[in-house]
Amino acid sequence: MLRILEFLVLGVCFAAILAFSFWLGGESYSWMPAQASTDAQRVDNLFSFLVTMSSVIFFGVAGLQIYSLIFYRAREGDYTEGHPSRGNRKIEIFWMGIPVLLVLWIAGYSFSVYVGMDVIGPTTVLGDLPVPLVAEPAEADTVNTGSQSDERVADTVNIGSQDDERVEVISKQWSWTFLYPSKNVTSTELHLPVNRPVRLILKSEDVLHGFYVPEFRTKQDIIPNRPIELRIVPILVGKYQLHDSELSGTYFALMGANVYVESAEDYAKWLEQAAAKTPVIAATNQAALEHAQPPKRLIRSNWYTVLPAEPPIVNHSG
Amino acid sequence: MTADNTIQSTDTKRGEDSQSGYRENWWQYFTFNKDHKVIAIQYLVTSFTFFLIGGLFAMIIRGELVTPPSDLVDRQLYNGLFTMHGTVMIFLWIIPSLVGLSNFLIPLMIGAKDIAFPFLNALAFWMFPPAGILLMASFFLPSGTAQAGWWSYPPLSTQNPSDPVLNGQLFWCLSIVLLGVSSIMGAVNFVTTIVRLRAPGMTFFRMPIFVWSVLSAQLLQLFFLPSLTGGVLLLLCDLSLGTNFFEPFRGGDPVLYQHMFWFYSHPTVYVWALPVFGIIAEILPAFSRNPLFGYKSVAVATIGIAVISATVWAHHMFTSGTPMWMRILFMFTSVLIAVPTGVKEFSWTATVWRGKLHLDTPFLFALGSAAMFLFAGVTGVMLGAMPFDLHVHNTHFVVGHFHYVVYNTITVGIFGAIYFWFPKMSGRMYNEGWGKLHFLLTFIGANLTFFPMMPLGLQGMVRRIASYDPQYQWWNVIASFGGFLLGVSILPFIANIIYSWAFGYKVSDNPWHATGLEWTTTSPPPKENFKEVPTVTLAPYSYGRPQYSTVDSTDEGAVRRHHR
Numbered sequence: 001m002l003r004i005l006e007f008l009v010l011g012v013c014f015a016a017i018l019a020f021s022f023w024l025g026g027e028s029y030s031w032m033p034a035q036a037s038t039d040a041q042r043v044d045n046l047f048s049f050l051v052t053m054s055s056v057i058f059f060g061v062a063g064l065q066i067y068s069l070i071f072y073r074a075r076e077g078d079y080t081e082g083h084p085s086r087g088n089r090k091i092e093i094f095w096m097g098i099p100v101l102l103v104l105w106i107a108g109y110s111f112s113v114y115v116g117m118d119v120i121g122p123t124t125v126l127g128d129l130p131v132p133l134v135a136e137p138a139e140a141d142t143v144n145t146g147s148q149s150d151e152r153v154a155d156t157v158n159i160g161s162q163d164d165e166r167v168e169v170i171s172k173q174w175s176w177t178f179l180y181p182s183k184n185v186t187s188t189e190l191h192l193p194v195n196r197p198v199r200l201i202l203k204s205e206d207v208l209h210g211f212y213v214p215e216f217r218t219k220q221d222i223i224p225n226r227p228i229e230l231r232i233v234p235i236l237v238g239k240y241q242l243h244d245s246e247l248s249g250t251y252f253a254l255m256g257a258n259v260y261v262e263s264a265e266d267y268a269k270w271l272e273q274a275a276a277k278t279p280v281i282a283a284t285n286q287a288a289l290e291h292a293q294p295p296k297r298l299i300r301s302n303w304y305t306v307l308p309a310e311p312p313i314v315n316h317s318g
Numbered sequence: 319m320t321a322d323n324t325i326q327s328t329d330t331k332r333g334e335d336s337q338s339g340y341r342e343n344w345w346q347y348f349t350f351n352k353d354h355k356v357i358a359i360q361y362l363v364t365s366f367t368f369f370l371i372g373g374l375f376a377m378i379i380r381g382e383l384v385t386p387p388s389d390l391v392d393r394q395l396y397n398g399l400f401t402m403h404g405t406v407m408i409f410l411w412i413i414p415s416l417v418g419l420s421n422f423l424i425p426l427m428i429g430a431k432d433i434a435f436p437f438l439n440a441l442a443f444w445m446f447p448p449a450g451i452l453l454m455a456s457f458f459l460p461s462g463t464a465q466a467g468w469w470s471y472p473p474l475s476t477q478n479p480s481d482p483v484l485n486g487q488l489f490w491c492l493s494i495v496l497l498g499v500s501s502i503m504g505a506v507n508f509v510t511t512i513v514r515l516r517a518p519g520m521t522f523f524r525m526p527i528f529v530w531s532v533l534s535a536q537l538l539q540l541f542f543l544p545s546l547t548g549g550v551l552l553l554l555c556d557l558s559l560g561t562n563f564f565e566p567f568r569g570g571d572p573v574l575y576q577h578m579f580w581f582y583s584h585p586t587v588y589v590w591a592l593p594v595f596g597i598i599a600e601i602l603p604a605f606s607r608n609p610l611f612g613y614k615s616v617a618v619a620t621i622g623i624a625v626i627s628a629t630v631w632a633h634h635m636f637t638s639g640t641p642m643w644m645r646i647l648f649m650f651t652s653v654l655i656a657v658p659t660g661v662k663e664f665s666w667t668a669t670v671w672r673g674k675l676h677l678d679t680p681f682l683f684a685l686g687s688a689a690m691f692l693f694a695g696v697t698g699v700m701l702g703a704m705p706f707d708l709h710v711h712n713t714h715f716v717v718g719h720f721h722y723v724v725y726n727t728i729t730v731g732i733f734g735a736i737y738f739w740f741p742k743m744s745g746r747m748y749n750e751g752w753g754k755l756h757f758l759l760t761f762i763g764a765n766l767t768f769f770p771m772m773p774l775g776l777q778g779m780v781r782r783i784a785s786y787d788p789q790y791q792w793w794n795v796i797a798s799f800g801g802f803l804l805g806v807s808i809l810p811f812i813a814n815i816i817y818s819w820a821f822g823y824k825v826s827d828n829p830w831h832a833t834g835l836e837w838t839t840t841s842p843p844p845k846e847n848f849k850e851v852p853t854v855t856l857a858p859y860s861y862g863r864p865q866y867s868t869v870d871s872t873d874e875g876a877v878r879r880h881h882r
Contacts, residue, residue: 043709047709080674080864083673083862086862087614095660106702107703110703208471212712219712224567249474252393253388253784295387297389299390299392300395305393306477
């Protein structure tokens with residue numbers, strides 16, 4: 001009788017955990033930033049799936065542990081033995097087999113998500129050979145994305161397509177410069193047209209950096225002397241923050257830039273206006289500003305630091 | 319396995335004072351002593367000292383992150399602090415403290431007189447304090463400590479703003495190389511000891527899971543540590559001798575370093591975690607009076623984890639410009655490691671199921687560690703799902719996951735081990751009330767500190783930043799509060815251990831009524847551990863069977879005092 005009652009209680013608890021996990025999976029979308037790219041939707045779907053599954057496992061097993069803690073405590077001074085069962089082959093095969101299926105399900109689903117993503121992964125620009133970094137705008141036309149024998153890329157992405165907006169992203173300690181080869185415009189803000197694929201050609205002039213806009217749900221390290229291409233399809237008009245995502249030294253936290261996703265008309269207008277301006281030294285270089293005038297701090301080490309690189313010269317400084 | 323010996327040892331009257339003398343002669347801890355039990359205490363105390371230092375760094379970091387702007391320490395110091403925090407906690411706390419525990423336990427658990435090469439053992443230990451002091455000395459250099467994170471990715475780490483010789487990065491490299499050599503010596507010792515020095519009858523499938531874990535972990539050290547040591551040596555050459563192994567503008571490849579680094583530094587996570595899984599597998603059965611459920615599959619899973627862990631390193635590099643095939647391959651291998659790890663978690667859960675649980679401090683720490691490892695595990699599988707990882711890589715989500723492993727699982731497990739074997743090490747009992755208080759503060763503090771990092775990471779807060787956007791402040795304040803609580807939580811532990819080591823009441827040889835050869839000898843064990851070499855006739859964890867009962871009734875008064 002007691003056994004039956006116990007099974008009943010456990011059954012009800014498990015059903016509750018299942019229901020709770022599905023609710024949690026739905027809730028998980030709200031833990032993420034806005035979905036500003038096509039990939040963001042896909043990643044969030046994957047995350048929701050992961051949350052549901054993890055929640056079942058976590059609360060299921062932790063629930064059993066808590067249940068034991070509550071109901072199986074020994075009486076004071078009772079050092080008699082528990083049960084003699086040293087194992088059960090069926091149970092052990094079960095809990096080895098089920099996780100195999102679960103993780104293969106997770107990896108398979110992740111794989112299908114990845115294949116569907118618009119980010120084309122790191123494709124080396126201009127082949128694998130190191131190239132001089134001084135980027136002429138014209139070079140962008142010779143971008144060769146097929147060099148990594150990445151068939152999917154060649155299939156699904158129309159290389160050199162007129163649709164793809166091209167932007168060169170130049171990172172250095174600790175500033176971002178964006179170069180629009182089509183209009184020969186440089187900027188310290190990243191402006192992108194909405195609903196149009198963008199190819200970012202990521203370059204670094206000194207150390208590793210990382211391109212990360214949380215709302216786009218993707219991230220790519222930037223490696224000096226090895227331009228890497230990243231493809232994004234922004235879908236939500238708005239203002240976002242670009243972060244450097246790979247530790248780049250003293251002023252790492254200050255290496256950000258504003259990202260504007262705007263309608264095609266606004267974007268064209270902005271490009272036009274920026275092209276009309278004469279290039280000037282970017283005014284808002286946070287690293288340089290802070291280096292020139294360090295704020296007050298409780299503890300100062302005054303250790304040497306690499307100096308911030310010269311602020312870029314740009315048409316549009318945001 | 320131990321019934322015969324248990325009966326023997328409880329028959330033989332224990333002398334008034336231990337004959338080993340290793341407790342009484344405090345000065346021997348400062349000498350080149352070759353007794354594995356002395357070396358064990360040396361490791362534990364030295365590494366715990368560094369744990370306190372690393373914890374202090376962590377609290378300064380948390381102090382800085384209470385407010386969005388950079389206002390507590392300047393940015394160079396902040397970068398130095400998190401670099402040193404990571405390096406100290408990994409190389410000067412987790413690894414050596416587990417080497418200390420292994421040193422104490424392995425010979426006792428397999429019925430050996432000492433470790434295979436006692437001189438090498440002492441030598442390996444004595445390389446550890448100088449390496450730690452060297453690392454700390456870099457705080458006093460004009461250019462400060464290494465500031466490139468504990469990964470020390472080039473070219474940032476080789477970007478040298480000051481002196482080509484006297485710089486923190488060089489000190490870091492030398493320290494890591496020294497510690498690497500020391501750890502390889504230790505690995506040779508442990509593997510040889512376990513393979514060669516087992517007592518008669520101690521077949522492989524009669525070894526406690528802790529011994530299996532240490533064997534697997536130390537084999538990983540032997541195979542993979544040379545990769546890190548070599549990588550760091552090459553880094554040192556780039557830094558100080560003008561070579562270009564990793565210099566992108568001079569034909570080198572910075573990603574090559576990342577491969578060399580993670581080729582070791584992923585398996586090493588299992589060098590830390592496996593012994594802790596072993597600790598959990600020792601403690602849970604003793605306090606639930608059940609045998610470890612599925613002993614053989616757990617032993618095989620231990621080896622399985624070690625094997626799979628060798629094939630997953632590039633999941634740390636999903637965003638490092640790794641090609642697509644590599645991203646997908648390493649995603650599959652990475653999630654697969656959840657299978658043998660799951661076997662362990664399920665086995666622990668089944669072990670406490672329908673047991674007769676005694677909620678003493680070691681049990682609380684062990685079960686707490688097992689429960690929080692669940693969280694670390696499921697978030698780990700999430701990170702293995704590569705498209706999701708592209709979003710949270712290098713954010714606080716990873717930091718939170720990682721600390722659920724290294725603090726909430728590993729460090730909490732180490733505390734459990736210290737409480738569990740404290741009576742064996744000292745011959746005295748710790749104070750139960752203070753132990754429970756320590757557990758409570760640790761459990762609350764650890765979750766308060768590391769859980770908030772998960773939502774922060776999902777929201778896109780990048781790791782290693784000294785200043786952040788105000789939208790992230792709320793969770794950061796909670797994490798910082800938790801961090802300071804963790805700092806406080808350590809105080810009852812220190813007081814308890816110091817007081818109990820000196821004044822705790824003396825206990826019988828087996829106060830937990832546990833199985834295992836270590837409980838059959840005196841507390842503390844004599845020199846060479848056993849009066850006579852024990853013979854093993856049983857599989858481990860013979861709980862649940864009254865005919866093999868290990869209940870030690872020689873000192874029931876002590877047990878009662880302990881529970882009061």
